[in-house]
Amino acid sequence: MTNTAVTQLLKTLDAESVVTDARAMAPYLTEQRGRFGGHPVAAVIRPDTPEAVARAVTACHGAGLAVIPQGGNTGLCGGAAARPDEQAIILSLERLDRIRSVDAEDFSLVAEAGCRLSAVQAAAAAVDRLFPLSYAAEADCQIGGNLATNAGGMNVLRYGNARDLTLGVEVVLADGRIWHGLKRLRKDNSGFDLKDLFIGAEGSLGIITAASLKLFPAIRQRATAIVGLDSVERAIALFSQLRQASGDALSSCELMGRRPLEYALAHDAHCVDPLPAPHAWYLLVEASSSAEDVDLAGRLEQAMAAAAVGDYRIAGDAPTAAAFWRLRNTIPAAQKVAGASIKNDISVPISGMGEFIQRAGEAVIAACPGTRICAFGHLGDGNIHFNLTRPEASDDDEFLARWADLTAVVHDEAVRLGGSFAAEHGIGQLKPAEVQRLKDPVELALMRNLKAALDPADTLNPGKVVPLRDQSA
Template identity: 65%
Template sequence: MIDNALTPLKTILGADNVLSTPEQTAPYLQERRGRFAGRRVAAVLTPGSTQEVAAAMRQCQTQQLNVIPQGGNTGLCGGAAALDDDPHSVILSLERLNKIRLLDAENFTITAEAGCRLSALQEAATAADRLFPLSYAAERDCQIGGNLATNAGGMNVLRYGNARELALGLEVVLADGQIWHGLTGLRKDNSGYALRDLFIGSEGTLGIITAATLKLFPALRCRATAIVGLASMADAVQLFSHLRQASGDTMTSAEVMSRQALGFAVDYAPNCHEPLPAAHHWYLLVELGSSAAAVDLSKRLERALADASDVGDYRVARSADEAADFWRLRNSIPGAQKGAGASIKNDISVPISALPAFIDAASAAIEQHCQGVRLCPFGHIGDGNLHFNLSQPKNMSAEQFLARWEELAGVVNDIVMRHHGSFAAEHGVGQLKPNEVSRLKDPVEQSLMRAIKLALDPEGRLNPGKVIPRYDD
């Protein structure tokens, strides 16, 4: 039956672009975190144009095949992974839709297909003396379609916003194969609903993004980077507020790291070293940036730090290499945490002012529930997004610890909600957190989400089981 279903897809896409053997499909089934790896699908489709995506979607509807859209497969919540061994699902990879269609430097926009790697957009913008500011550790692997489908955040949200704020228009293939031609370079258009916002962050459950028109910014001419040792999260929040004001609002990034998180990087990641003479409970990494070449941001940052209260050790980078060393510490933490054993990841956000209270409450609750757990919080203090990660106790096996994922994540998420936050800040919901959507989100909001899903995908064939529970749950 499945072979019969794949035959017309091979006619539409070409036999080489319908991958069905285990050897062919394996690279698309290896989800990065490993939590949802090893599952099977009927095939992996690799269309080469928007029209082919649309034709494939129409055929999948006819053959009653579910479709799992996939970009660079760098997600951390299983949003682009199969739910199970599923002969009635296909993965639709956007990797061949990788062209930059237009760069309009005077309009400060770039139009790119969904399969363009994020680093390729950054490089194209740089070549035109512009900046595309979306940036995070997986930027050489991830694709812009996936970035938009998950509303990716990263290091520069403080200054430039999430992926949603960077998108002006989209091209989207709907569940029935229709194409919405919504690409636009306009910054003002109040002629109807902002449909693009439905698809951004929907994780491919409402439609498949095939191209986007995105904002560019003036290229940065100068930067200044510093790392500061602090006694508490409260001190970090206070210093962040002071530096943002004192820097003339030139701050592009502000990252916070606990001692445990930075220690993991020093212990387990290559080329990572202690940044300051003494150890501190918390570290604040800040970067300023300006498109004006004449601005001496390093002096501005030095003055702001000198004027701040309760600042202990700090270093302002004297070179690009030294700044890169600071950033290597921050970017190495997720990988370095593996050296300490199994980890439970919590991607949460609360108002910046609530971060100290959240840290105190969540730390106490988790330590009470799991004695010996090693807390590894770090993240984007500038937008209130923390990765409140947990590493296994030394006296507990990885299997025992990971079996408590739902329990311990639930403890954290309950405290997040008490602080008016979100249990899915920048990594999305995927298949990791739909139960938390049901448990914690406002019932009216859930009803609205389900109504939108039913309107755009009435048969529930687009990425089923992701973001909201399946229709048959």
């Protein structure tokens, strides 16, 4: 079966599009965490047009081969990796990397799925516009993967997730048809909003090959500040005050506990403690404006004074602002040095963040004494990376063997507060069991019905997001 499919692919695609050499395929098989992947596939397919993607999907569908779409392979949940003993191909979108059009007056552009996020940002900047999606992997991740996972990042507070930045999509369906949905309309009530089915579906309903994206006025000025606080509740109250005082100009609001900040300071010699005295929590905020005559720094200063904040700094120049952000962006790499960690990407209503951190922390410590809580993330949109670093006396493998039960403790607290166990990293292979355990039964049934309607043969990224059939038995 596999040989037949690869032979058919070789007939319909150019030689550069089909990779079967084991050494050449290896980089596509391993994901960055090392938890998933490394399993052999029949081939890696690298088509360079939507029509070539459609031919590849059609050939695999006919031969019973699973198709696993892959963007920049920067995901954290194994969504772009093969499963053990799976008859599959990896379909890389990396050669679909063209900016098809940029319309500054319409504040939009059309980018193919393989465009790196940084390239989309640069195309917008070239016409004095802003594409605001931004996060640490932007030089490597691809816009197709951003949409497939509904990526968030640092600017969700002001601009929304990837879904909110998308006007239309071009999609290859499981049966090989292409839906040309690249409209650039802000208003269209002529039927179902089909694009939203494919954004966040991790390639399990269709393969996004291009997207029409929203642009915004270029940023003319920024004001960045870091504040030391004694509680999450105080951080939440200050966030509300700063948002109001800035004229709703806050674009980022990041929360960091002292422990992750200390990890960053120990890991990177260029990181410097930002305030004279240590604090339990830090709030990193940034306000931005497309206008040149707004005193953002002055507004933040006034808000800090009105809130009686005792210890804070407002960056007086770009290098100081960059130093503040370096602390935040160093945390994920720095945490690795402290030992094995169990990552949790949760969201709760902003007002419930303090209760969640306290209750989840207490529950984790009770279940596994000595676990070091490493909490940081996007307070402005209620998304916290509630990561667990192994106890200092524990063995890495011993701690990681408890991933399922300790994660369940955290997820249960998030859901109890009306939150989500998957805020911005997706489901992939890491969380389908949690989808089945924690999703409302009606919602789960609707998701399965959509999968069955659009991909009845389970060709596209099977086993990811929501299995076509109940696998809990």
